[in-house]
Amino acid sequence: MKIILDNSKCEGHGRCYALAPELFDADDEGYSVLKITGEVPAGSEEHATLASANCPEFAITIED
Amino acid sequence: MQDWATDFDHTHPDYAAQATEIWDDLRARCPVAHSDRFGGVWLPTRHEDVAAIAHDTEHFSSEGVIVSPWKPEGLAPAGYAPPITSDPPFHAIARRLLLPAFSPASIARWEASARQSCQELIAELAGAGPVVDAAAEYTQHVPVRVIADMLGVPRSDGDKFRGFIHRILENPGGSVGNLAYEDTLDYYLRQVVADHRQNPRDDLIGFLIEAEMDGQKLTDDHIGGTVALLLIAGIDTTWSAIGASLWHLAQTPSDRARLVADPGLLPVAVEEFLRFYAPVTMARIVKEEVEVGGCTFKERDWVLLSFPSANRDPEVFEDADRFVIDRVRNRHSAFGLGIHRCLGSNLARMEMTVAIDEWMKAFPDFELADAGAVRWSTGQVRGPRQLPVRILQRGAE
Ligand code: HEM
Ligand code: SF4
Numbered sequence: 001m002k003i004i005l006d007n008s009k010c011e012g013h014g015r016c017y018a019l020a021p022e023l024f025d026a027d028d029e030g031y032s033v034l035k036i037t038g039e040v041p042a043g044s045e046e047h048a049t050l051a052s053a054n055c056p057e058f059a060i061t062i063e064d
Numbered sequence: 065m066q067d068w069a070t071d072f073d074h075t076h077p078d079y080a081a082q083a084t085e086i087w088d089d090l091r092a093r094c095p096v097a098h099s100d101r102f103g104g105v106w107l108p109t110r111h112e113d114v115a116a117i118a119h120d121t122e123h124f125s126s127e128g129v130i131v132s133p134w135k136p137e138g139l140a141p142a143g144y145a146p147p148i149t150s151d152p153p154f155h156a157i158a159r160r161l162l163l164p165a166f167s168p169a170s171i172a173r174w175e176a177s178a179r180q181s182c183q184e185l186i187a188e189l190a191g192a193g194p195v196v197d198a199a200a201e202y203t204q205h206v207p208v209r210v211i212a213d214m215l216g217v218p219r220s221d222g223d224k225f226r227g228f229i230h231r232i233l234e235n236p237g238g239s240v241g242n243l244a245y246e247d248t249l250d251y252y253l254r255q256v257v258a259d260h261r262q263n264p265r266d267d268l269i270g271f272l273i274e275a276e277m278d279g280q281k282l283t284d285d286h287i288g289g290t291v292a293l294l295l296i297a298g299i300d301t302t303w304s305a306i307g308a309s310l311w312h313l314a315q316t317p318s319d320r321a322r323l324v325a326d327p328g329l330l331p332v333a334v335e336e337f338l339r340f341y342a343p344v345t346m347a348r349i350v351k352e353e354v355e356v357g358g359c360t361f362k363e364r365d366w367v368l369l370s371f372p373s374a375n376r377d378p379e380v381f382e383d384a385d386r387f388v389i390d391r392v393r394n395r396h397s398a399f400g401l402g403i404h405r406c407l408g409s410n411l412a413r414m415e416m417t418v419a420i421d422e423w424m425k426a427f428p429d430f431e432l433a434d435a436g437a438v439r440w441s442t443g444q445v446r447g448p449r450q451l452p453v454r455i456l457q458r459g460a461e
Contacts, residue, residue, distance in 0.1 A: 011401070011402060011403065011405040012163075012405060013399060013405060013409065014168060014409065014410060015335075017168070018168075018331070026167060026168050026169070028163075028164050028167060029160065029163035029164060029167060030163060030166065030167040030168060030410065050392065050393075053392070053393040053395070054335075054393065054394055054395055055395065056395045056396065056397050056399075056401060057401065057402075058395075
């Protein structure tokens with residue numbers, strides 16, 4: 001599983017780093033930063049899906 | 065019978081009383097309503113249309129965000145209260161200045177004092193009862209005291225703010241009449257900023273005094289204007305959100321029991337409170353003729369951006385008309401969409417969580433004392449203004 005974060009859509013609603021803090025971080029202005037590169041670590045798949053399903057801006061997509 | 069699709073008035077108490085039914089009805093059959101009031105105003109009700117407008121700053125200007133007979137003109141791109149009334153490219157500059165002070169990490173620093181404010185308010189209610197007004201005696205005061213702490217002014221000054229804001233909101237663009245200058249927000253802010261300049265400290269006004277825009281320090285006017293916007297955008301909104309949450313809990317014993325049994329559910333519940341009772345509808349002014357949902361919006365028409373209606377669109381939410389306290393997929397837009405996403409959203413979430421948590425600890429069981437005495441606000445910020453509840457059980461000290 002891979003996460004694609006589209007920074008041009010992110011408006012800093014902060015849902016992703018609240019729901020999946022091991023995968024996303026906030027920058028100084030509250031916009032999202034992806035903490036991992038490549039595959040989602042085992043055990044974090046559910047968090048990744050949650051973050052994507054709760055982003056109001058549709059900025060996060062998941063690739064299987 | 066009045067048809068909401070062709071003649072609605074969102075400032076009327078009848079509309080406030082049935083708002084959710086009106087949106088559901090319109091979304092199913094119309095989906096973009098229009099009224100000739102206020103010089104012509106549109107009301108899209110589907111998530112898809114609301115999102116498209118919020119993202120389209122080419123055709124829609126934020127020069128006017130509150131629908132009223134007074135329609136701002138010639139103020140873009142800054143507008144009268146940047147960044148909320150600003151358009152690109154100016155908007156990003158005014159917003160970026162404030163973002164660091166409202167980031168999750170910055171807001172976390174204010175949580176302990178927010179909690180203390182809630183506990184103080186509850187202590188004041190502890191001797192009262194069994195019937196207390198949860199809106200007038202509790203939720204109303206929470207955001208006021210929190211923002212007072214953040215700005216670095218006495219909590220007791222907080223109560224003055226409400227007077228200032230209501231004067232401004234009820235008479236936008238109006239004169240202050242025969243009020244003495246010493247009683248105005250303008251005078252108050254000048255005093256506070258001057259005091260912070262003399263005695264520098266680590267709070268929001270201290271941050272604004274140190275901040276720079278284009279390499280220049282801000283003027284006192286700019287600082288005062290920003291503080292005024294934060295008071296206006298941050299108080300009634302959060303008061304409404306906490307009040308609507310308690311109104312829901314007062315009538316839903318099963319959800320009260322869930323929160324008492326599992327306080328860890330609260331952050332998820334807060335998102336559902338925000339979706340279901342989204343308090344804020346914004347507005348735009350059409351910049352250039354454009355088509356939305358099959359209707360032609362003309363230049364200078366008003367458009368209401370109903371985030372509350374978008375939040376109940378069955379195209380985007382499963383069981384959209386049901387409150388589901390542990391809803392896992394919740395892409396709600398209570399804080400708006402696009403570049404104007406609520407700057408205070410991290411603060412608002414923290415205040416809601418702390419205020420509901422402290423209330424539930426003190427009063428785990430309560431109910432509406434008199435459903436007929438509950439009064440909701442009218443207009444673009446929606447929440448209970450009077451909320452008499454009967455305390456059925458008090459928590460252990
Ligand atoms: C539950 C409480 C709140 C709700 C539902 C809410 C909702 C909103 C919404 C929907 C917008 C978008 C405006 C637009 O698209 O034109 C907005 C913007 C804004 N809000 Fe909030 N708000 C809340 C609390 C706060 C707080 C506590 C503050 C700060 C103290 C705040 C400050 C702002 C500011 C400054 C903007 C303008 C941002 C910009 O234009 O870039 N809000 N809010
Ligand atoms: S939830 Fe979406 S909009 Fe919000 S910070 Fe994460 S990516 Fe950005």
